[in-house]
Amino acid sequence: MRLSDKLIVIGLSLVTLISFGHVGINAYQIQANPLINVREAVIDDSFTPHFKSIHLYRSNGFGESRKVTLDPIQSGPIGIVPAQLMIPKINVDTSVEFVGETANNQMGVPENPDYVGWYKYGSKPGAQGQAVIAGHVNYRNGPSVFYDLDKLEPGDTVTITDDTGDTRQFVVVDKKRYPYDTTALDDVFGPTSKQRLNLITCIGEFDQNAGTHGERLVVFTEQMD
C-alpha cells in the first residue's frame, strides 16, 4: 500500500467513526430528554401548564359567570301617567295632555283649551313629589276648563285616572296665588316626600304690558290614603 492510500483509509475511518458517534449520541439524547423533562415537571412546582381551557383556572376572585335579570325597583310609592282629570265640584271631566316647556322655559300649556296639561318632566300623580297640571282659565272667546278652579276649597276632591283605569284620589289642602313672574317655582314643582298634585291656572287682572294675567292660582292637593 502506498502511504497516500494508508492516509486516505485512516482519514475515512475517522470520519466514519465520528459520524456514527454523532448519530449514537443523538439517538441517546432523543430517548433521554423526555424523561428528564417529565422528571423536572414533577419536581418543579412552579411549572404552569398552558391549556386552552385556561379559564377553568380563573384567579380573578369571581366564580362562574351568572345571568341576572334586572327588575327595576322604585323608591317610594309609584305614580300613574294621568289620562283623565275629574273635579266634580267644578264640573271638570277632561283629558290630560302631556306638556313640556316653551322656548323661554315656561311650563307648557295644553293645545286644546278644553283639556289640561300635565308637566311631563315632573312627578307622576301618586308618586312622591309635586305633579303639576295646568289648565286655561279662558281662551279667546270664552271660559275654559279651569275657569272655576278658584272655587275649590280644602276638602274638595280631585280624581286622576290613567289609560288602564287605575285611579288616584286627591284632596285639596291649600290654594295660593303667585305673581305671573314668580321665581318660587320650587314651592309648586320642588321635591317633597308627599304625594302631591298641584293644579294651576291664570287669575287676576290681565296685564296689558306683560301680555298675561297678573297672577297664577295654584291649588295644592294630596293623595288620599
Next chain:
Amino acid sequence: MKKTKGLVILSLVVLLLSLLQLPVFADGHHAMVRVLHASPDAPAVDVYVNGEVAVENASFKDITGYLELEEGSYQIAIHATGSDEAVYEQEVAVEANTRYTVAAVGLLEDGFRLEAFVDDLTVDEGKANIRIGHLSPGSPAVDVGLIGGDALVEGAEFFAVTDYLTLDPGTYDLEIRAAGTTDQVLDLSGTTLEANKIYNAYAVGADPSSLDVVLVVDDAEMAPEAMPQTGSETTTSMTLPLLVGVLSLGALGLFVTKRRAIKR
C-alpha cells in the same frame, strides 16, 4: 240675578280667604333622604332619625322612599326591626334642595357603616342616566360594559358610586367583568333603559358567589323656570254677566208689564 249675587259673595269670600292665607306651606327647600339596605348579613332594620323611627322593617336590597328633612345634622340610628337598641349610630349632615341616598354597607360583623351620596334626578330630554355602585364588601374590583365590548365603568371597587352616565334609551347587553379582564362575572343582558329616567345599579352581596344587582329607577323630576301661560285676553268675563243682565232685565220688564196687565 241670585246666581250672580252668589258668585259675587263667593268670590269675595275667596278673596278674603286668600288675604288670610296661612304661613308658607309648600316650600320645597328641604333635604330629601332615602335609605338603601346593602349590608348582606344585617337583619331587617328600623331607621331612627334623631331618636324617632323614620323607616320600619327595611330588609337587605330594600330602598325606602324619600324622607323630608330640614337642612342640618342628624343622628341616624340603625336598629334590628322591633328592637329598642341601636346596633349602629352615625351623624349625617344634609343640605337643603339636595337628595341623598344613605346606604347601609359592609358586613354587620365587619366594617358596617352608613355612606351618603347625592342623587340627581335630572336628565337630558329623551335620554337615560345610569350610575353604578359597588356595594359588595367581599368582591374584587369590577368593570361594567357591553358584553365583549367597551367598558362604561372601569375598576370600581367597594365602596364606590360612579357619576351618572348618559345613554340613549334602549335595551343593552351589559356585563360585569373582573376589572381589567374579559372575564364575565354577571351577565346583565337585556337590561332596558327608558327615556327620561335615572337608573342606579347597585352591586350587592357579601362576596362574589352571592353577588347580585339592585336596579333602582327614578322618574326624572325637573321644574320649569316660569309658570304656564294659562289665560288669554278676552272679554269673556264680561260676556256672561252682560248676558245674564240683559236677560234678567228683559224678564223683569216682562214680569212688570204682565203684572200691570193682571192688575188691570
